[in-house]
Amino acid sequence: MAISIKGVNTGVIRKANEFIALALKIKEPRNKESLFFLPALELRDLLIAVESRLHQKQQLNAAERQHYEKTRDAISKKMQENIPAIVEDELRHADIHRRVTAVALADGSADSVILTFTLHDGTTCHLRVNDLQIETLVYAIIRAIDNAGMRELALRLASLLDFLPLYDADCMDHERLEFDAYAQPEWKHALFTHYLAVLYRFTDETGKTQFSGTVVKTRVPSDSKTAEAISRRLLDFSPRLKKLAGKPCQVSVRTLTANKTQKLTQEQCLRALHHLRVQSVNIATQHA
Template identity: 50%
Template sequence: MALTIKGLNTGVIRHNDKFIALALKVKSLRNKETLLFFPVLALRDLLIGLEHRLYLQHSLPEQEQEKRQKAKSSHVLKMHENIPAILREELENADVNQRVESLALSDNTEKVLTFTLKLHNGSHLDLQVGEWQVEVLVMAIIHAINNAEMRELA
């Protein structure tokens, strides 16, 4: 099953000031909301996959970047209109089966990155991140970590 991002939100779960997991709530194309939990190693792997795409986007010639920036703005606005709420109860009663045990970049096309996530319950889920969503996802992760004062992870 592929999870295509329409909107996203992040939060941090911690215990006694120790990072437990990053909560990533995704609103998909049919307005279905899925809450996933990334412990530190899975989060690191996700960020490594996203980092390379960011590097490629920022290494384009300046004219190409300006052209792409205009197109990106409308996509980012649509994502901001579809931010799902994360309730405190969802974090306090986190479903262990939604914990990401491992992930791999399974498809790397020009328009979409697909990460295959192996969940705690043994199932697999494909998370598709569009080219315009990469920077938004990275910024959301960084904001969640900073808001939780977990700067040692950033």
Template identity: 70%
Template sequence: MAISIKGINTGVIRQKNEFVALALKIKEPRNKESLFFLSPLGLRDLLIALESRLHAKHQLSEDARLQYEKERDKASQKMHENIPLIQEDELKNANINRRVNSLTLVSDEGENLTLSLTLHDGQVCELLINELQITVLAHAIIHAINNANMRELALRITSLLDYLPLYDVDCQQNDNLEYDSYTQPEWKHNLFNHYLAVIYSYKDETGKAQFCGSIVKTRMPSGSKEVEAISRRLLDFSPRLKKLAGVPCQVFVRTLTGDKTQKLTQDQCLRALHHLHVQSAHKAQNA
């Protein structure tokens, strides 16, 4: 039977200064309690699902958004009145079988998000999160991480929620592409509709123009402030692009498709990135 939320509490487990897991304790409607432990990756996946619904709420008309916020504040008050207690022993002697090994968004239709949690012992739990509970849950997670003096971890996780990395590329002199790929599950693909090609043009120590790039999925098309911010944050995320941090470069972005139902193959993505590289190289030469 699916777990519904009446109240939540969060805590951080760490070894020395290393984050190990976030404890998420849920009080259910009949006051039964469930405890889960989320790794950084599980935490990121949970927040991606939550952030997607919050983004949809920000797109509402002003009247509809005010109505949503009014109902959300009522639901938040109820949750604050039903916070379950986390015992110190539950964190010190955490049950490994309650660790979430994988998290999948099964459905985001209607008012609830339905998540499937696969635990360390193989048990699968279904968790229902009402859209009015999302803000409290997200704040509780970030508050717990900040409270544990792990603000950098909170910043790192929250900077990865509004785009999906697919490929990172170094453009070679012989027109070949050296790339890393990131396999993403179908449910994450479904949260984003725009495929974007991004090319960075910079000069190496000899003054010669070099190019690298990325293919990502976003909710906004190229030319938006959101995508501009994502193109900067990509440099922090990607091992291949990190060399550009602090390096002056020109950025070229192209929307490949905005059709949510269309899934591009690796070949289509890399060809599009190559075409953008050729065009940006031509522009850079004539600048």
């Protein structure tokens, strides 16, 4: 049976300047309390799962938005009245068996999501979060990280929520690609609709033109401002693309498909990057 939320509290466990885990304490409807400890990657996955619902709320029309905000504010007030206490000893002597080792979006109905937490001892817990509770939950998480003096971590987490990395590649000579692949679970794929190929054209230290690229899933087409912003943020995320940070780049973005039910293969994604490179070279040749 899924745990329902009556109130939440959060705290950060850190070692010097290193983030160890976020403590998430839930007060349930009958005042039972549950405590979980989420490391950075698991916390990111929780935020990805609930951020998709916030994105849906942004698509509401004015009347729907007004009703949603009024109801959300009432729910938030009730949650504020039921914040469970976190005592220092719970953080100082955190129970390793309550450490979350995996987060998954198990189900999403019309008004709530169910998250599955896999714990250190292999057991699982299900947490039901009503859509009207999500903003309060996210605020509590970000506030705890901010209060711990880890604003940079909060910004980094926020920058990773609206795209799903799939492949990063360097385009080598003789039409070869050296690439990294990121295996992503199906529940994450289901949150995004658009496959985008992003190509970076730059000049290396010897003055030679080089190409690197990436394939991601997003909720926006290639010609959007959001896609442009994602193409910049990718340089901070990807180990392979970090070398481009701060370098002048010509960036090309192409939508491969916006069909939510269509899943592209590795070959299709990498071939699209190759074609984008060929097109970029041909255009440059025509204008030479």
